Amino acid sequence: MIKPPTRIQQRNRAAILSAGLDVFSQFGFRGATLDLIADAAGLSKPNLLYYFPSKESIHTALLEQLLDTWLDPLKALDGTGDPIKEIMAYAQRKLAMSRDYPRESRLWANEILQGAPRIEDILKDDLKALVDEKAQIIKAWADDGKIADIDPHHLIFSIWAFTQHYADFDVQVRAVLGNKDPYDGASVFLDTLYAKLLQP
Amino acid sequence: MIKPPTRIQQRNRAAILSAGLDVFSQFGFRGATLDLIADAAGLSKPNLLYYFPSKESIHTALLEQLLDTWLDPLKALDGTGDPIKEIMAYAQRKLAMSRDYPRESRLWANEILQGAPRIEDILKDDLKALVDEKAQIIKAWADDGKIADIDPHHLIFSIWAFTQHYADFDVQVRAVLGNKDPYDGASVFLDTLYAKLLQP
DNA sequence: CTTGCATTTGACCAACTGGTCAAAACAACG
């Protein structure tokens, strides 16, 4: 029989996951240490291992939790909506994710940079399937002359690249802009960019 | 008096730097180990430390070597040339860098992801100065009505983001495209994107 | 207060880490 988690369990598991997100997203899997995570979570190392059996298991839990959040904005792209509005709304949702979940974006980036050893299958199955499905919708719009005739896959890549850049390269963006908040400017630029690109 | 490096020194230093590039770009500074680098270079660990005094020194050497290569394409943007051609040529140079030097791109990405502790000053000084200078050129073009009126800084970010995406997220891009070469499609897309965006 | 379970901890371990060192092997040159 399964027992419901106590308040302490909920609090500590959440603290560990948040600490793990901090550490893994900054140092990658190999560069992260249990000591760093335990310190950030305010627990002793053996105590941390009472809640998660291994370093790997914390990382896996984070990645699983991330996956849904990460794919949601694209899933919401609606083939029956107004083409240009749909794509631009998707791009804005993605940009908002970078602003609101920068650690998650960097965790993902780290994982891919390291060759995605732990999620390669997911990329090749789930992600590819989802992207292919949405790419077909976009292609249909292009064929109907409702948007400009561009390669749907590279369109999606360009949205990922541009929006995630503000989370993953945050330090660099802020260094160049002199610490001004980048997101207002980015949002305006994003609108201009895709409005012009998609115009049939 | 300075002695010229022997053939062996040249060969081994080059092998170490190449191995270091492999390992640092995949695992980040903390995740990289001297054993991994030594193995990849085909040397024993003490032998490796005969050529570089520390792990840090290998990393520093790589970063210094990278900096010039990395900023060159932007430096070559010429204020006296044809505006749209200049910007599009810059974007294509950047894309070619991702294709030809993916490890360097990932080394840079790793460094920024980790908060750029070792190059923050360079970003705030040299990089910011260079970008500001080129941004002013672009702004002048926009003011003269030679290109569309867009934010020059975010234009540059969009070029960085899109082109580097193909090196840094290589595994993901190939997983989604089913292992087709992405660069031809990316190059075409890049041309379309900026041609439409910059049109006054 | 006591019993039983959940939680926390200090001490510990083997493997790995960055780095040192003296001695050995090698290369070049007269």
Next chain:
DNA sequence: CGTTGTTTTGACCAGTTGGTCAAATGCAAG
């Protein structure tokens, strides 16, 4: 060949790493 400087190596070290364990503490219900 011998000598001299360069290159390579095995053995080693102290600190860190992921992880274990038995014992101690906290806590809630009867």
